[in-house]
Amino acid sequence: MRLAVNIDHIATLRNARGEQEPDPIAAALLAEQCGAAGIVCHLREDRRHIKDNDLARLRQAVTTKLDLEMAMTSELQQIALSTKPELITLVPEKREELTTEGGFDIMRHFAVVSEFLQPINAAGIEISLFIEPDRHAIELAAKAGADIVELHTGRYALLHDEARAEELTRIREAAAYARSIGLKVVAGHGLDYRNISPFKEITDIEEVSIGHAIIARAVMTGLDEAVKEMIRIIS
Numbered sequence: 610m611r612l613a614v615n616i617d618h619i620a621t622l623r624n625a626r627g628e629q630e631p632d633p634i635a636a637a638l639l640a641e642q643c644g645a646a647g648i649v650c651h652l653r654e655d656r657r658h659i660k661d662n663d664l665a666r667l668r669q670a671v672t673t674k675l676d677l678e679m680a681m682t683s684e685l686q687q688i689a690l691s692t693k694p695e696l697i698t699l700v701p702e703k704r705e706e707l708t709t710e711g712g713f714d715i716m717r718h719f720a721v722v723s724e725f726l727q728p729i730n731a732a733g734i735e736i737s738l739f740i741e742p743d744r745h746a747i748e749l750a751a752k753a754g755a756d757i758v759e760l761h762t763g764r765y766a767l768l769h770d771e772a773r774a775e776e777l778t779r780i781r782e783a784a785a786y787a788r789s790i791g792l793k794v795v796a797g798h799g800l801d802y803r804n805i806s807p808f809k810e811i812t813d814i815e816e817v818s819i820g821h822a823i824i825a826r827a828v829m830t831g832l833d834e835a836v837k838e839m840i841r842i843i844s
């Protein structure tokens with residue numbers, strides 16, 4: 610199973626001071642050097658973390674695979690067409706949410722989605738739809754022109770015990786169905802160091818997309834060296 614690393618929260622940290630560091634592009638390169646199969650960023654309407662200039666720099670720097678997560682707006686469609694990431698992932702976006710809260714509602718938006726995706730598809734950019742692990746949603750995603758479905762694991766991450774096991778079964782079955790109709794399958798949202806292991810057994814899922822847990826872990830594992838280095842300098 611491959612790992613795609615979402616570097617949005619490096620930008621969140623940088624933006625807290627409005628200066629240059631930490632640089633999400635440097636983080637992306639480091640993630641690639643360490644084996645990440647792809648770099649993911651979400652250019653939000655409010656630009657709360659990744660900014661337009663970050664996306665342009667990521668396009669220059671990333672050599673594995675750049676995945677632009679985006680809402681279904683004509684502004685983002687134009688940005689995708691001019692930036693040409695290897696793939697885009699269509700996600701729902703609400704201005705007030707802290708993070709993406711659920712899968713894209715393909716049932717509701719089917720007609721517009723198909724039309725929206727056409728020029729992106731024609732430009733040779735792969736298309737992923739972030740959806741719930743649901744058979745009907747997967748079927749519609751394929752009909753709308755998706756090459757990949759990213760199954761939403763946010764519910765799985767929040768549940769416990771039997772309810773979590775049931776959700777995992779739902780994800781496993783959805784992944785098998787998606788593969789059987791020719792789609793590539795990714796999973797993401799809320800995955801972390803404690804809840805990821807069962808996914809190793811789901812061979813239909815080729816890749817996981819993880820952001821927050823990795824950036825949060827990096828802060829804690831890196832703090833040790835960062836403190837020691839400062840003490841060395843001032844001693």
Ligand code: PXP
Pocket residue numbers: 615617651678698700708709739759797798799800818819820821822
């Ligand atoms: N996949 C999608 C479609 C997302 O929107 C996000 C969050 O930006 C992720 C994966 C990564 O989620 P997390 O930060 O919880 O690992």
